[in-house]
Structures are given as structure tokens and as C-alpha cells.
Amino acid sequence: MEITMGIARFTVIGLLFLTICSPGLLASGFENTGLGTTARGMGGAFRAIANDWTAAYYNPAGYAFSLDNQLGADLGLLHNRHELTPDYWFRDDVGNEYMSGIVNDVTLFNHHEILSNPTAGFMVRLPLWGETVFGLSAYQPFDYAISWKAYDPDAAGFYSYNDNASAALPDDQYRTDLDVVAFQLTAGREFVPGKLALGVGLQLLRGDLIFNDLILRKNPLTGTAADRPRDRIPEFTNNDGMGWGFGLNGGMLWKPTERLNVAVTARLPFDISIDGTTELRFVLPENEQAKDEANPNSVDHFFLSGAVVSLEADMKTKLKLPPSLAIGFAYEVTEKLTVAMDVEYTLWSRYDGLDFTYSNFSIEEYSNNVYIDSTMDFFSADLIRPADWNNAGKIMVGASYDFREYLTFLGGVSADQSAIRDAVEFSPQFVDTGDKYCFSGGFVAHVDRWDLGLVTSYTNYPDHEPGLNDVNNDDIFDSFPGEYKAAVYETILSFNYRF
Amino acid sequence: MPRYVLILSMLAIASALLLALGCNDRGSGIPSAPYDTEWGLHPSADHSYDKDLALQLRNPDEMWSGSMYIPRVTMDLPHGENKKAPVLILLPPQDGNRYYFFKAGLFDLAQKMIASGEIQPMYIYCPRNAHAFGGFFYGNSMPAGRADSIIGSRMIEYLKGRYPNIYPQASKHGIGGVGMGAYGAFRAALKHPFAFASITVTDGPLDFDGPGDHTGFLDLFDEAVAEQQLLTAYNTLEPVFTDIGTLFDTTYDTTLDTIADTIIDIDTSIDTSTIVDTNFVPADTFTYKKFDSGDAYISLPLSRLFIGGSLAFSPHDTFVDWEYYYMGSYEIFQKFSIDDSSTLISDLVHREYGDPADTEFDFDFHLPFKDTAGTAYPYFQPSPVIWPLWMRNNLDSLHESAPYFKPLRDVDIWIATNPEAKWNYYDMTQSWISTLTETFGYDVDVHIYGSFTDEPLTDDAYLYDLLREMLIYHSESFEE
Numbered sequence: 010m011e012i013t014m015g016i017a018r019f020t021v022i023g024l025l026f027l028t029i030c031s032p033g034l035l036a037s038g039f040e041n042t043g044l045g046t047t048a049r050g051m052g053g054a055f056r057a058i059a060n061d062w063t064a065a066y067y068n069p070a071g072y073a074f075s076l077d078n079q080l081g082a083d084l085g086l087l088h089n090r091h092e093l094t095p096d097y098w099f100r101d102d103v104g105n106e107y108m109s110g111i112v113n114d115v116t117l118f119n120h121h122e123i124l125s126n127p128t129a130g131f132m133v134r135l136p137l138w139g140e141t142v143f144g145l146s147a148y149q150p151f152d153y154a155i156s157w158k159a160y161d162p163d164a165a166g167f168y169s170y171n172d173n174a175s176a177a178l179p180d181d182q183y184r185t186d187l188d189v190v191a192f193q194l195t196a197g198r199e200f201v202p203g204k205l206a207l208g209v210g211l212q213l214l215r216g217d218l219i220f221n222d223l224i225l226r227k228n229p230l231t232g233t234a235a236d237r238p239r240d241r242i243p244e245f246t247n248n249d250g251m252g253w254g255f256g257l258n259g260g261m262l263w264k265p266t267e268r269l270n271v272a273v274t275a276r277l278p279f280d281i282s283i284d285g286t287t288e289l290r291f292v293l294p295e296n297e298q299a300k301d302e303a304n305p306n307s308v309d310h311f312f313l314s315g316a317v318v319s320l321e322a323d324m325k326t327k328l329k330l331p332p333s334l335a336i337g338f339a340y341e342v343t344e345k346l347t348v349a350m351d352v353e354y355t356l357w358s359r360y361d362g363l364d365f366t367y368s369n370f371s372i373e374e375y376s377n378n379v380y381i382d383s384t385m386d387f388f389s390a391d392l393i394r395p396a397d398w399n400n401a402g403k404i405m406v407g408a409s410y411d412f413r414e415y416l417t418f419l420g421g422v423s424a425d426q427s428a429i430r431d432a433v434e435f436s437p438q439f440v441d442t443g444d445k446y447c448f449s450g451g452f453v454a455h456v457d458r459w460d461l462g463l464v465t466s467y468t469n470y471p472d473h474e475p476g477l478n479d480v481n482n483d484d485i486f487d488s489f490p491g492e493y494k495a496a497v498y499e500t501i502l503s504f505n506y507r508f
Numbered sequence: 509m510p511r512y513v514l515i516l517s518m519l520a521i522a523s524a525l526l527l528a529l530g531c532n533d534r535g536s537g538i539p540s541a542p543y544d545t546e547w548g549l550h551p552s553a554d555h556s557y558d559k560d561l562a563l564q565l566r567n568p569d570e571m572w573s574g575s576m577y578i579p580r581v582t583m584d585l586p587h588g589e590n591k592k593a594p595v596l597i598l599l600p601p602q603d604g605n606r607y608y609f610f611k612a613g614l615f616d617l618a619q620k621m622i623a624s625g626e627i628q629p630m631y632i633y634c635p636r637n638a639h640a641f642g643g644f645f646y647g648n649s650m651p652a653g654r655a656d657s658i659i660g661s662r663m664i665e666y667l668k669g670r671y672p673n674i675y676p677q678a679s680k681h682g683i684g685g686v687g688m689g690a691y692g693a694f695r696a697a698l699k700h701p702f703a704f705a706s707i708t709v710t711d712g713p714l715d716f717d718g719p720g721d722h723t724g725f726l727d728l729f730d731e732a733v734a735e736q737q738l739l740t741a742y743n744t745l746e747p748v749f750t751d752i753g754t755l756f757d758t759t760y761d762t763t764l765d766t767i768a769d770t771i772i773d774i775d776t777s778i779d780t781s782t783i784v785d786t787n788f789v790p791a792d793t794f795t796y797k798k799f800d801s802g803d804a805y806i807s808l809p810l811s812r813l814f815i816g817g818s819l820a821f822s823p824h825d826t827f828v829d830w831e832y833y834y835m836g837s838y839e840i841f842q843k844f845s846i847d848d849s850s851t852l853i854s855d856l857v858h859r860e861y862g863d864p865a866d867t868e869f870d871f872d873f874h875l876p877f878k879d880t881a882g883t884a885y886p887y888f889q890p891s892p893v894i895w896p897l898w899m900r901n902n903l904d905s906l907h908e909s910a911p912y913f914k915p916l917r918d919v920d921i922w923i924a925t926n927p928e929a930k931w932n933y934y935d936m937t938q939s940w941i942s943t944l945t946e947t948f949g950y951d952v953d954v955h956i957y958g959s960f961t962d963e964p965l966t967d968d969a970y971l972y973d974l975l976r977e978m979l980i981y982h983s984e985s986f987e988e
């Protein structure tokens with residue numbers, strides 16, 4: 010018992026460290042692809058099996074049927090290999106296209122990064138409430154990370170805006186780094202011995218959000234100072250914040266026959282209020298000739314100067330997380346072969362985008378700048394990124410085959426409906442181009458009390474070509490037009506120790 | 509034991525797959541600007557001149573593209589020697605693009621001559637002629653843009669800013685041109701005295717009415733009409749006009765047609781409202797709307813030349829009072845137009861989008877000759893209303909209206925000429941040489957080049973040889 014508690018303490022400290030340091034992964038919308046090698050190797054069809062510590066995520070009721078105490082961890086290594094060929098042109102009221110500063114007709118890549126997603130947990134059978142199995146785990150139910158650079162006047166041939174603009178540009182112009190870590194206390198108990206179990210997980214959710222955006226804001230002036238190509242001013246925002254919330258995860262596991270398992274699960278995450286800071290950077294246009302013609306003491310003169318205005322402020326936003334329901338089936342075809350199928354339905358329609366509210370601007374640097382003072386409404390405008398996503402279904406099918414007593418092979422496939430499939434607000438920050446298919450396979454090696462797993466997967470996305478849209482008529486374009494191509498490669502390594 | 513071998517093997521395979529599929533860094537994909545570290549030909553030395561080109565036809569990005577030859581010595585260490593060099597601007601003829609001179613061998617020529625020491629290292633900038641109709645004579649108007657204003661000032665400023673090793677002083681700046689570009693070079697120099705130290709040109713429309721004031725373009729009106737098959741019995745006493753209503757579409761690729769400019773230094777401006785030629789007889793035989801010429805009609809070079817010139821020298825709207833309204837939108841308050849319906853070509857250059865009935869942003873223009881033919885050669889005579897507007901843009905007129913006395917007095921002038929030059933360009937050039945030397949008292953280095961019997965002068969057959977002479981002339985001028 011003492012050894013067990015020592016392992017538990019060590020594990021808790023370790024997994025807290027790992028999860029706080031980790032970047033992230035994806036599935037539909039910004040949901041995690043899952044965790045655990047057995048589950049991921051079977052395409053995610055694991056709710057009706059749920060026989061290791063990752064049941065905390067898939068089906069807490071699975072804890073009840075576990076005969077061993079377990080300690081486990083896994084590491085997902087994921088690589089988004091996406092491409093975007095922008096087709097970002099403005100169109101004037103007579104239909105002529107003109108440049109925006111976005112590099113058009115060139116294939117752009119998301120920034121190279123091998124994303125890591127460590128998770129860990131343990132489960133122990135304690136003599137409380139009649140052989141209830143408890144567990145503590147940390148994992149990321151929601152996770153997404155990607156970044157792009159797409160705006161570069163020099164590379165775009167948009168020289169007329171500001172000859173020095175390219176030197177003032179950040180690299181991570183479009184970026185999402187969203188992590189929702191669940192610290193979950195799980196309990197599972199048999200209510201009909203050997204037949205029916207229920208489980209519940211109480212989650213403390215920590216949300217970390219970095220959201221960088223480029224907004225081509227409408228120039229607030231009129232006349233020459235706002236004449237094309239100065240009609241849109243690039244604003245780079247860097248929002249960085251975190252918040253805490255709660256969530257519930259529950260499930261039922263029923264064994265109607267010796268070979269058949271049936272599962273029903275539900276997840277209910279509550280909203281997370283994110284607080285943090287933001288950095289805003291505006292690259293103003295530069296035109297010496299027009300500036301010379303403007304009154305030197307005018308706002309027009311300042312807006313033609315090519316200045317880079319940087320501001321900092323406090324930021325608030327709310328992260329609305331989607332609930333989900335799922336059912337699962339597992340059938341033991343032979344002693345060695347098990348097949349499983351899960352169906353999950355996630356209520357993505359609840360997510361309606363990100364609205365960032367800014368306050369407490371630090372403008373000491375510009376305290377004597379009357380031009381910024383007089384146009385502060387422009388520089389301090391909140392950022393609204395609407396999203397009209399759809400509920401999405403996912404079907405997962407998988408199999409495991411015990412090749413030898415020391416080796417189990419895994420294989421699976423899933424069809425995942427895109428939450429953004431009909432949304433016109435399509436941006437590089439969430440590249441979910443359409444209904445996608447994931448193929449996965451791997452093995453788990455059993456060495457004494459250890460299970461060592463390795464699974465790799467490939468997710469194929471359809472191409473997508475959204476147009477340029479301003480859905481809420483706020484003069485900010487809510488989509489990034491172009492041709493999107495996407496693919497995701499992922500490898501998961503894991504260990505599980507039974508004691 | 510075999511199970512461990514198996515496990516290790518599978519781990520190795522999986523790791524290899526992971527590395528192979530996911531680990532190479534593709535970068536951002538954003539192309540880098542090559543001129544930062546490379547010398548030689550930089551083909552994308554483009555620049556947008558808003559306001560000046562805001563409403564140039566078929567140029568909604570207000571862009572003037574060009575190619576730049578960059579001498580190695582001007583590049584930063586370790587790529588070059590970080591030395592300064594003069595700059596030469598070369599203007600192509602009608603339909604010439606940024607590669608016009610490079611296709612004639614300019615790159616190799618410059619490389620060899622700089623390497624051998626025949627010429628000093630110099631930047632050579634080759635902007636393209638305007639898109640529509642092959643060019644607008646580098647003139648100034650709403651639809652043509654303010655080309656000479658750009659060439660004489662903003663273009664040089666842009667080049668100096670982008671290539672910091674260009675000598676800032678005008679004594680190290682030269683200009684040259686071929687055909688229409690020859691006219692553009694002189695025009696820019698006349699309107700911007702002291703901007704250039706040397707001019708080298710070949711035959712071009714350097715005197716619109718030619719020697720004796722009765723040739724030049726005046727002899728080409730008939731040819732332009734015949735080129736369009738409107739005058740089938742060319743050279744007969746009784747011209748016959750064919751009905752070609754379906755033969756020449758009056759629309760063309762207008763995706764780049766755009767709305768007009770405003771605050772334009774309009775050389776062709778006349779007092780805003782009315783010019784009415786009461787002696788004029790309206791046309792009843794055909795309309796100039798059939799005098800179409802887009803890119804699809806590149807085989808009609810004379811027609812396009814006159815339309816391009818008309819859009820520059822005799823646009824229907826000589827002044828437009830407009831204001832930027834909101835994103836991509838302009839509001840026109842008032843237009844001032846030439847009131848002469850007989851020479852007016854309307855509904856030819858227009859926008860593609862929006863209500864076709866809304867002609868607010870359409871560009872109309874006036875051809876320089878009458879719309880009815882006479883009975884004897886030349887059948888088409890200059891319009892007494894419009895032709896003077898062209899002549900206001902003739903080089904001798906520009907010289908006389910220049911802001912300084914003898915605006916070319918500090919400029920070294922070199923003119924290459926050949927009797928086989930097309931479109932009376934030889935006569936026009938001879939007339940301009942005569943005017944320069946005899947009327948205005950300049951020294952002009954005239955280079956008469958002959959053509960071989962088996963290789964007559966057609967278009968640019970001798971451009972390579974001429975470029976050599978031009979580069980040497982500028983190089984020597986820069987050293988003075």
C-alpha cells in the first residue's frame with residue numbers, strides 16, 4: 010500500500026509537469042485525437058473495451074472491471090502537414106481585384122513543428138464504497154496547434170503600401186495554440202458484478218490559449234490617406250491567456266454476453282473564461298508624396314508615415330467547449346481477436362467563435378501622440394472571430410489481435426465529420442477542411458508487467474477552397490480565401506505498468 | 509529472445525516512418541526577395557505608383573513592372589563590393605514589356621562590356637510599356653496615368669530607395685528608348701529638366717507632323733483606317749467603307765480596365781467645357797466604335813497606336829473631380845469633357861462589372877482625324893479640333909512650354925536613325941534632329957546606321973548593336 014501511494018504521488022507530480030508543458034493535437038474542430046496506444050491503434054473504438062487507465066477518457070466505467078492497479082503514460086507526436094495557396098484579393102465596387110499584401114498563388118506551409126502530447130494516469134482499487142476503482146489522470150480533451158505566415162508585401166509585390174512593412178511583420182501571423190488539460194478524478198464501480206458498471210470523472214479543466222491573428226482593418230480615415238492601397242491597415246494581434254473550468258465525464262459499460270460489451274458515454278465540459286494579455290501591432294501605410302501633401306499636424310500625416318504602432322492590453326474571452334455523446338460495441342470474435350466500433354456525436358454548434366475584449370491599454374509610449382489618442386477607437390477595437398460550426402459525428406472501427414502472449418497487433422479506421430464543413434468563416438487557425446479519414450495501426454508488446462505500445466496514424470483531409478467573406482458585416486473579413494490541403498501524421502508511444 | 513528482436517525491429521521501422529513522413533522542415537513557403545543577395549537580372553523590380561497610376565487603364569494595382577540589371581560591384585559584401593553605380597532607364601516601344609531589351613541581349617551585353625571595361629558598371633532599369641493598346645506614349649492623362657511625371661521623379665526615387673547604391677545625383681542618371689520609348693524618353697527629360705544627364709534613342713514619333721508639318725502621323729491616318737478594313741479601296745478615289753459591325757467586337761478583356769484618375773497634370777487639358785467645331789459634318793458612313801483595338805487586335809498596330817495616343821493626348825474627359833469614397837470606391841462629382849461628338853469614340857473602353865448603363869467610369873476618347881473621308885489621298889484629314897491637342901504634346905511644343913530655357917542644355921543627346929524605320933519614324937526623327945540642332949541650338953550625336961541588303965531593318969533587327977552604342981554613350985556621359 011505504501012509503495013502504491015508512493016507511485017501515485019510520483020505520478021501526479023510527473024503528469025502535472027508534463028501536461029503544463031505540452032503543446033497540442035486535434036480531431037474534429039479542436040478536439041484531441043485521443044490517447045493511449047491501444048485505443049488509438051483501434052481507431053478510437055475503445056469505449057466498450059476500456060481496460061487500461063485511458064478509460065478515464067474513453068469510458069470511466071471501464072475502471073470497474075480492471076483487476077490490476079495500473080500506472081501508465083503515453084506520448085503523442087503529431088505533425089500537421091498542411092498547405093495553403095492563398096487567393097486573397099480585394100475587389101472594389103466595380104469588380105476590379107487588387108492586392109491585399111497576402112502572398113497569393115504561392116503554396117504556403119504551416120510552420121514546422123512536431124507537436125508532443127504527453128498524458129498520464131493511474132488507477133487503483135481501493136476498499137471504499139465496495140471495491141470502487143479510483144484513478145487520477147491528466148490528459149488533453151481539446152488540443153490544437155498551428156501557425157502560418159501569409160502576409161508579406163515584399164513577397165507579394167505589394168510595394169506601394171509601405172516599403173518597410175515586411176521588416177515589421179511577425180512570423181506567427183495566424184496561430185492557434187489551444188490546450189485544455191483535464192485533471193480528472195475517476196471512479197468506477199460494478200453495479201451488477203461482471204455485467205454492468207458505471208463510472209464518472211470529475212474534471213478540473215485548465216485552458217491555455219494563444220491566438221494570433223492578422224486583421225486587415227478598414228482604414229478609419231477618408232480621402233487620400235485611406236485611398237487604395239491604404240484602404241486596409243494590417244493589425245497583428247497576439248492574444249495569450251489562460252483560465253480554469255470544470256467538466257464531467259461519465260459512462261456505462263454493459264456486458265450482456267461473455268463476448269459482447271456495450272458502452273454509453275457522455276462528456277460535459279463547461280465554458281472556460283480565459284484571461285490574459287494581448288499585443289497589438291499596426292503597420293501603417295507609407296507614402297512620402299501623399300504625406301508631404303498632408304497637413305504635418307494632422308492624423309492623415311501620421312497615417313501616411315509608415316509608423317508601426319504597438320499596444321498592449323488586458324484580454325478576456327470565453328472558450329465554449331462542446332459536449333459529446335457516444336456509444337460503443339466490442340465483440341470478442343475469438344480468444345485472440347477483438348473487434349470494436351464506436352459512434353460519437355459532438356455538439357460543435359455550441360462553439361460560436363472567439364470574441365476578445367480588450368481593456369487597460371498600455372499607451373504610455375504614445376501618451377503625447379494626439380493622433381493615436383484621436384483614433385483610439387480604431388487601435389483599441391475588440392477582435393471578434395465568429396464561427397458557425399455544425400455538430401459532427403465520428404465513426405470508429407478497430408480490431409486487436411493477440412499474435413503471441415507477448416505481442417498484440419492493432420488496427421483501426423475512423424471517419425470524422427468536419428465541424429467546419431459548411432462554415433464560411435474558414436481561416437488558417439483551424440484547418441478542418443472537411444470530412445476526413447484516419448488510418449491507424451501498431452502494436453503493444455507485453456513484457457512481464459509492462460505493456461509497451463507504438464501506434465502510428467495518418468489522417469487524410471479533402472481539399473477545400475473557401476472564399477472571402479465578412480459574415481457579420483463588421484468590415485473584417487472572417488475567412489481566408491485560398492486552396493487548403495491538409496494531412497496529419499501521428500505516432501503514439503506508451504507504457505502501462507500493472508501492479 | 510526472438511520476441512525482443514521482433515519488437516526492436518518494429519520500433520526501428522516505426523521510428524523511420526515517423527522521421528520520413530513528418531520531420532522535414534518545409535519553411536513558410538514565403539518567397540524571399542532575390543535582389544538582396546543576388547546580382548544580375550532582377551525581373552521583378554515592380555513598383556506601384558498610387559495616385560499617378562490610380563486609374564490607368566488595365567492596371568488596377570497601380571503597378572509599373574520592370575526588370576533591373578544589377579551590376580555585381582554594387583552588391584554588399586561578400587557578394588559584391590558595395591560600390592555605387594549610375595542608372596540607365598530604357599523605355600521599350602509599343603507593346604514592349606519588361607524583357608524587351610533583355611530579349612535583345614542586354615544582359616549578356618552588359619555583362620561582357622562591364623567585364624571588359626568598355627562601360628562602367630551601371631544599373632539598367634527596363635520598365636514595361638503600358639498594358640492597354642501597347643502603350644500611351646508615356647503621356648499624362650486620366651486613362652494613361654501620369655507616366656512622364658513618374659519617370660522623371662518618382663521612378664528615380666523608387667530606384668534609389670530600393671537600390672541604395674545608385675548614385676543620387678542626376679549627372680549619373682540616363683534615359684533611353686526605342687520607338688514610342690524614344691518619344692517617352694525625350695518627353696520625360698523635357699518635362700523634368702536636370703533629371704537626366706544623357707538621352708539615347710532610336711527612331712520614333714519624335715515629331716508628330718513630320719518635316720514640313722504635313723507628314724508624320726498625318727500620312728498614317730488612311731493606313732490606320734485601312735488596317736481595320738474600313739477602307740477596302742485604299743488608294744482609290746472613292747473609298748468604300750465596309751460594314752464590319754460584327755467583325756470587330758467593341759469589347760475586349762476589360763478585367764483590368766478601371767476608373768479614371770483625377771488630379772492629373774493634363775497636358776491635353778483644355779478649358780473644361782466646350783469646344784465645338786461648327787464646321788464639322790457628323791459622320792454618316794461609319795462610326796469609330798468599330799475602331800477597336802485590344803490585345804486581341806495586336807495585328808492592328810497602327811490602330812492601337814492611335815487609340816493609345818488618343819487616350820493620352822485627347823481623352824474625352826480632360827478633368828475629373830473625384831474623391832475616394834470608401835474601400836475601392838470612387839465618387840465622381842464632376843467631369844469636364846471635350847464637346848465634339850464627331851471624333852468621339854465611346855463605349856469602347858469600359859469597365860466589365862456593374863451596371864453597363866452606368867458609364868460614369870468609362871473612358872471615351874477622340875481620334876485625331878476626321879470621321880469622314882475626303883475624295884483624294886490622303887482621305888482622312890486631321891481634325892481641326894483634336895489634332896491640335898496632339899500637337900500640344902509634340903516634343904517641340906513640350907520644349908517651348910518647358911519650365912526652363914533650353915531644358916536639355918546639360919543633356920548629352922544621341923539619336924540613332926535609319927531610313928527604313930517604320931511608320932514615317934525616320935522622317936519624324938530627322939525633323940526632330942533638325943529642330944534640336946537648328947531651332948534650339950543643341951549638339952546632337954546622330955548615329956546613322958545602315959541595314960544590310962540581306963537583312964533589312966524590320967523592327968528590332970539591329971537593336972543589339974544599337975544597345976552597345978547606347979551603353980557606351982551613357983557610360984562616357986556618366987564619366988564626364
